[in-house]
Amino acid sequence: MVRKKAGLMFVTVAMSALLLILGGTVLAQETPADNMQIVFEKIKADKKLFVAENMQLSETEAKAFWPVYESYQDELFLLRTRTLALIRAYKDAYQTMTDETAKKLLDEYMIIEKLRPQLREAYLPKFRKVLPDIKVLRYYQIENKVGAVTDHALGAHIPLIKTGKK
Incomplete structure (x- = not known):
């Protein structure tokens, strides 16, 4: 039962992230700022x-873990915001993509892709300071699973760019 509940929660988290990223453009235009804040929260x-x-987590571990977690999530949010801006730029340029625009999008994508592991690495000592390595590994696995599901869903919904050749 616990495993099933955790699985459902995992899907909820991943789909919520997908909704935020894919629907962000529409939501930002049609929904008041207060409602967007509710979605984010x-x-x-x-x-x-x-x-x-x-x-x-034990009670002691939880007290030490959650502040580091919150700080890490704040920085991840900045990366997600940057990713969302990239997806919006791709969407806006999709029908009229030029090599110049493609280069800008690709350069931004590569920067974001470099920043993700740098952030994980920067936080590793912080997590190790508050948890044993086995639990840090478990946390990184959880983050990886959430990211993998979100990436898979995004990949399924973002079309490949047209190159003009058939």
Whole structure:
């Protein structure tokens, strides 16, 4: 039962992230800022609950872990915001893509892809300071699973660019 509940929570977190990224453009244009904040807070809370249910932290570990987690999530949010801006730029340029625009998008994509592992690496000593390595590994696995599901869903919904050749 716990495994099923955790699996459902995982799907909820991943799909919420997908909704945020894919629907962000529409939501930002049609929904008041307060409602967008509610969506962001819901996603954040769902993910935190998923992590909490799967980390198996003692009370002492939890006290030390959550502040580091929150700081890490704040920095991840900045990367997600940058990724969302990249997806929006891709969407806006999709029908009229030029080599110049493609180069800019590709350069930004490569920067974002370099920043992700740098952020994970920068936080590794911080997590190790508050948790044993086995639990740090578990946390990084959880983050990886959430990211993999989100990346898969994005890949399924973002079309390949047209090159003009058939």
